[in-house]
Amino acid sequence: MDYISTKEAAEKWGISERRIQKLCEEKRIPGAVRFSRVWAIPKDAKKPVDARLKTKHKGAIKMGELTKLPNIAEKLEVQLATVGIKTVEELKKVGSREAWLRILANDPSACLMRLSSLEGAIQGVRWHYLDNKTKASLKEFYLQHKI
Numbered sequence: 001m002d003y004i005s006t007k008e009a010a011e012k013w014g015i016s017e018r019r020i021q022k023l024c025e026e027k028r029i030p031g032a033v034r035f036s037r038v039w040a041i042p043k044d045a046k047k048p049v050d051a052r053l054k055t056k057h058k059g060a061i062k063m064g065e066l067t068k069l070p071n072i073a074e075k076l077e078v079q080l081a082t083v084g085i086k087t088v089e090e091l092k093k094v095g096s097r098e099a100w101l102r103i104l105a106n107d108p109s110a111c112l113m114r115l116s117s118l119e120g121a122i123q124g125v126r127w128h129y130l131d132n133k134t135k136a137s138l139k140e141f142y143l144q145h146k147i
Contacts, residue, residue, distance in 0.1 A: 001031070003040035013047040023048055066091065070126050071117035079103050092122055097141055104145065112142045 006024070010017040024032045024039045031042040065087055066077040083102035085091050091099060096118035104110040113127065115138050120127035123134075130138075 002043040003033075004043050006039050006041065009041045009045070015047075066121075069121040070124060071120045076114065076117065079107065082106060091118070096122055096138075101145065112139060112146075115142055 004012070006017045006020040009020045009029075013020070020029075020041070021039060023029050024034065024041070028048040029041055029045050031045060033040050066072045066080060066085075067074055069088060069091075072080075080086070080091065080099060080103070083099070083106065085094055085099055085102070094102075096115060099118050100110060100115040103114065116127040116130060116135065119134060119138055120130055123130065
C-alpha cells in the first residue's frame with residue numbers, strides 16, 4: 001500500500017496539515033498509521049466529511065449560503081431549508097412573502113420582523129433600512145395573513 005504525508009494530504013484535500021493530524025488522531029482516516037511523530041496516510045484515502053458542519057436530516061444541508069445574506073441567521077436558514085428554500089436563487093425566485101407563508105405554516109410564531117428580514121435579505125440590506133413604502137406593504141401583508 002502506498003502512503004502520503006500529512007503535508008501531501010493537506011494539499012490534496014485543501015485543508016491544513018494540523019487538521020489532517022487531528023483527523024488521524026481521531027481515527028477518522030481509515031488506514032492512517034503513526035510512526036513516532038509522523039502520520040502515514042493511505043494514498044487512496046478519501047477526505048472525511050467535516051463533522052463540524054451542521055446538517056439537517058439526511059439531506060445534509062450545509063450551512064452558510066443563505067447566512068451570507070443580511071438578516072439571515074442559522075435558525076432562519078434552517079427554517080427556509082425545511083420549507084424547500086436552500087439557495088439564494090431559490091429565495092429570490094420564491095420571494096419574501098411566499099417564503100414567509102411557508103415558514104408560517106410550520107411555525108405560528110413567524111412575525112413581521114421575520115418577513116421584513118426575508119425582504120431585506122433579498123434586497124441585500126438590513127431590514128431596518130427597507131424603505132417606508134416596503135415596510136408598510138409588508139405590514140399590510142402580515143396583518144392579512146397572521147390573523
